[in-house]
Amino acid sequence: MTVFKKYFPIVTYAILLFWGVMYYEVVGNLLSKLFSVLTPLIVGIAIAFVLNLLMKKIEKFVLSSKKLEKLHKKSRAISLLSTYLITLLVITLIIIFIVPQVAASAKTLIDKLPDYAVKLTDWGTDVYEDLNLSNDLTAQLFDNFKEIFVGLSSFTANTFIKVIDVTLGITSSALTTFMGIIFSAYILGQKEKLIRIVSDLNKALAPKKISKYLSELMQMTEKTFSRFVGGQLTEAMILGTLCFIGLILFKIPYAPLVSVLVAVTSLIPVVGAFIGTVPSVLIIAMESPSKALFFVIFIVILQQIEGNLIYPKVVGDAIGISGFWVFLAITVGGGLFGIPGMLLGVPLMAVVYSATSKAVKKRLNHNETASDRFKDS
Template identity: 25%
Template sequence: MPQGKWFRIGYGIIVALLIAYLASKVDFVFNPIKKVLAALFVPLLISGIFYYLFRPFVRLFSTKLPKTLAILLVYVGAIGVCYLFFWMIWPPIRDQSINLVDNFPQIVDSVRTWIESLQQHEWLKEIGQKDALSSENITNKLTGSLDGLLNSVIGSVRGIFNLIMRFFFLLGLVPFMIYYLLSEGDKLPDRILRLLPDRYHRVVGGALKEIDTSIGSFILSKVLTSLLIGMLTFIGYMFIHVPYPLLLGMVAAITNFIPYIGPLIAFVPTAIVALTVSPMTVLLVGIVLIVSNQIEANVIGPRIIGKQMNVHPFTVMLLVIGASAIIGPFGMIIVVPVYAIIKIVANRTYDFYKHNHIPPIDPLAEMNKRHD
């Protein structure tokens, strides 16, 4: 039987695909596993994010205090931050959200008026886009989007009880998971290495350390820079008198988690709201977003963390676009760290086999050895 390199690779791919196909045919075995993983995914994700956010403070306080006391001190600080948020920031965000919904018809009228004035320009008539940009079409699309949003909200009322139960489930589970990660997380790589042969300890340990550093830096930098973007845009919107500045600043902070495309997404709703003031305000909104992102990218961002992901910008753009088509907004946020993990594992694996000249495991050869 052929024993060449490419034959072994092809043979391994065929075996993996065959296993995946057979696994898809035994739903009674894998469906419970899928449900368990789906139930654990959200609490694990939330716990992992807060673990990387809290870990620097725990390590700092652990130099002077016992680790358990340091973790409890960080928890007290986190509770204080949450209290300040709900006491100072949440009420105006809630009020601005209610006002935005109440004033949506006026916003639609402002957009329609702007479209009607735009139609009077000769250049628009020459390119033949008058019908496509008619006020009726734009208004229908905006009102249709609002109707769809309201229908979604009404349709989700049935699941409010489940949502509340899930919230309290996460509220009770996540703090314990975060505490365990903070107290035992540093020991996790060693426990993983104990399960592997000695010859893999160096490469796997290096990969785990690199992944840990990259993901931790990515999460911390994204949270800090998003808060920075939120504050800068809020100040800018206040300065140019855009309605609902705190709410729209929060939108800019959230969309900043999406690489490169995030500012464009934040611009769209803000521009629509800015039309209620004047078309010039729309231009000023664009300037505020550009200046804020340039300050974050070139001045403050590199000083906070530096380059945390060794991924080319063009690659990031392709990843974000592809993830948005396959997974949606959530995929646009997680695709870069997931790609970075895959890249680290692939590079470490390639370097290991290249320098050690250890061929991949051939399942058929292993079976023949056992029979011999």
């Protein structure tokens, strides 16, 4: 009976693994459908995780304030309602003040694209005349441009279908987000109860040592992600604001569009600033190459200030890993899951690195203790 209990889980896992490998397509389809069904819940968990950073601060303020002592029993409801109201206010302010300016910059850029195309054509003509290209090379270039225009025509023909697809996608995303917000409210309102349920399941289903390890791992993951997400969001807002102020002062075109682009891409550690700089330089260069060069100098100085002053104070040691592991996490995460992988890869790598380091240290201490005992005997 003891042997059966010992090897039954191993045999069960081996059979399930074999079945999964043999019918990987069926397993893949099932997982895809399951993920699609659970997407609103996953979105809700993500929203709740981010909003919980603000809610904890509000709840702590209410509970610590003597003036609000009468409201202590209703601190959860007050903090939850305040969190959603503040979030709604921030989104409203963004829609009122930032979105119109970004849209205006984008519209100006689109309106001027024909002029930029004419300038590019004139430049190409001048280069062609200066280089005195052969007829064969000219014919080859003409064929290449012809293929490009055929592709553009095909793209234009399919635009209507793509617009419908995008509209349906936006509608679906809006519905998923709305359902995610509802889930997030339930999660935030009963987070202690949900955590207790997960903890009880962990203790009931896993052996004592594994249960303790998983509990520590979950606490480490929550702590790392909270610090990382909160720090990155704050740092991105500071960087975007400083960038906008600098561009306005130096009269660099497309300031709102470029600032938002820099702020959003800076959410990705290390390489985010470079990802945002490249398209920004191209956009500014179409208006004024000299100002694009000045923007490069400005953004390099701003990144130095951000890297040496802002980032250490705002994010600090939240990641807890060196630049090598950060870059590896971004590369692997981006390669496997795109932008979400680049954003989540760094804190995940930090958790894996920390857990592995602890396991290695524990193993080394165990080996050293065993070696000392062997010497004493």
